Amino acid sequence: MTTRPALLSAVELGAAYATGELSPVEVLADVQAVIDEREPELNALYERDDPDLLHARATESADRWARGTQRGPLDGVPVTLKENIARAGRPMPAGNAGVTPVVPEVDSPIARRVDEAGMLVLGSTVMPDWGMLSSGVSSLHGITRSPLDPTLTTGGSSSGAGAAAAAGYGPLHVGTDIGGSIRLPGTWLGLATLKPSAGRIPLHSPYLGRVAGPMARSAADCALLMSVLSGPDPVDWTSLPAQDIDWLGGEPNLTSVRVGVWTDSGYGAAPDPEIVAVVRASAERLAAAGAEVVEVRPWLTQDLLDGVDVFWQARSWADFSRLAPEAQERVLPYIADWVRRGADVDGTALIDAYHCFGAVQARTVAAWAAAGDPDFIVSPVAPCAAFPAEQPMPYPDHGRGMWHINFTMPWNMTGQPAGTVDAGAMADGRRVGVQVVGRPFDDVGVLRATRWLEA
Structure with missing residues (x-):
């Protein structure tokens, strides 16, 4: 295989696992090498998961593939999750140095489903303050840069997810989108993305306009990840009913x-x-x-776009105004100025x-x-x-x-x-x-x- 494992698609990895040409252990090691090489410049990850635990999970996945008991085509495939996707015990600072991070006690449906599918969660990807910027500028994380040209933006607010996808931190990444936050990194980083239908992927905290969705280097990989993430969950009262969907089948006539x-x-x-x-x-x-x-x-x-902007300002002002003065000073100045108009x-x-x-x-x-x-x-x-x-x-x-x-x-x-x-x-x-x-x-x-x- 001429392409290094970290740069293979999820579809290709599943096929290589099935034939024994590659193992999840080899792929994980190569992906970790890419992260070690590029992360100091790109700044895509908020937290990296424990490497020993990941190695153990990759070994378990390799054993399942060898026995023919794999949990599905994405067993052993690396994935990242945006930092605002709840994982039990993992802080969720929303890219903001001024807040006290929420620490969820349970996994979100997304985190639970990738775990059940045997996927290898590499870590949490960064985002800008409160997800209200279309860039990788964050008061907490600093600047996230494009793997295509580090002088350029990743887009946002799924900035870290986009950078991780474009750089080869494995093939699959999950972002969130309330006005373009999945698709903007998609266009500026040369990615395939999907903002799915509202309710298609259940959220731990549904909100008007907000969705989570796949970000990858190919549309087929987005479809494959949808096969794991989609479907109803009682946590999300807006989630769509169960539906038998052939995510990878068919071509448009x-x-x-x-x-x-x-x-x-x-x-x-x-x-x-x-x-x-x-x-x-x-x-x-x-x-x-x-x-x-x-x-x-x-x-x-x-006037309609201006009205949407005003509403989001007022919503964020409610959060900002509850912060102590010294915490407000830590919020990104651009966001603080925008919020104060609310x-x-x-x-x-x-x-x-x-x-x-x-x-x-x-x-x-x-x-x-x-x-x-x-x-x-x-x-x-x-x-x-x-x-x-x-x-x-x-x-x-x-x-x-x-x-x-x-x-x-x-x-x-x-x-x-x-x-x-x-x-x-x-x-x-x-x-x-x-x-x-x-x-x-x-x-x-x-x-x-x-x-x-x-x-």
Whole structure:
């Protein structure tokens, strides 16, 4: 095998384990070597799990594969979990140096499921303060950098998960997303990702718009991880009912597919022409394969994004205001300044801001119908390419902090699945992904489409 084990896909690792060509012990050792080599610069991990315990688990997995009693295709495959995914006894500081970390007493459904599948959890990946930045800048962890170019951002808030995926810290990583936090690292790091349907993967703490999902170097690996993570759990009262899903099967029949192309959001920042060109090239490939491609007009307005921003400010102000003054001083200054604007939001303004979520939902559903109920919409993931690693946001000034989530945020509100696939590059080499959004609950359809575009 010419490719080093750490850089193999999860699909390839499962096949190599089955034939005996590789063992989980060998793979773990190579992945740990990659982490040792790259972590001092990249800063992707908050905590690394105990190496002796991991070695013991890898040995147990190798024995199961040898006996033919493996727990599934991901037995012995390395994985990381974002630091806000609860693991019993592991602090959850949410990337923030000012908070006293929550220490959960029980595992979240995600942590429990990867353990039951025999996967090797390498550690917890970092995030920026309270997950409210689309970068790898954190008051607690410092700066997380892109493995593709350490001068550039990873994106966020699943910054460590994205860096770990792109660097080869094993093939599979779990991030979370409330407005783009899985997909933004996806586009800037050349990854395949999926923000699944709301409720598809159960959370230990459900919240409006929040999901957890896979981040990997291939869409097939995302699908394979979904086979472990998806399904209902009583901990999450929003989780979807049990469903028999063939996550890896089938290919899209593009002769009967209607695809909307959305490159003008109508609010937030206008996308770079080079990014639009990449999206349109993907649409042209779909059309050449037989898809019907239609234009999707803007349907959202700046006041709605501003209202979402105000609500999130007020929510974070509630947490910030309860911190002692000396703890507030430890919060990242950019976040502290943003949060303090929430102090002046009165009850009426807060309710008006909350209603913006409902307006986004209603207008987005109406726009989907107006486009002729497409099977998919393809769009930019973000209007810009990766920016300097030290910069907290793409547009940090003049109140434009959230202007880059204009293409990603609506699908958190409707709960529709949205994936990303690496699709091209800027003239200077920075990667550009395309977002593929599916009909409600059609996660498999999104993964099939991203697999097709990836191929």
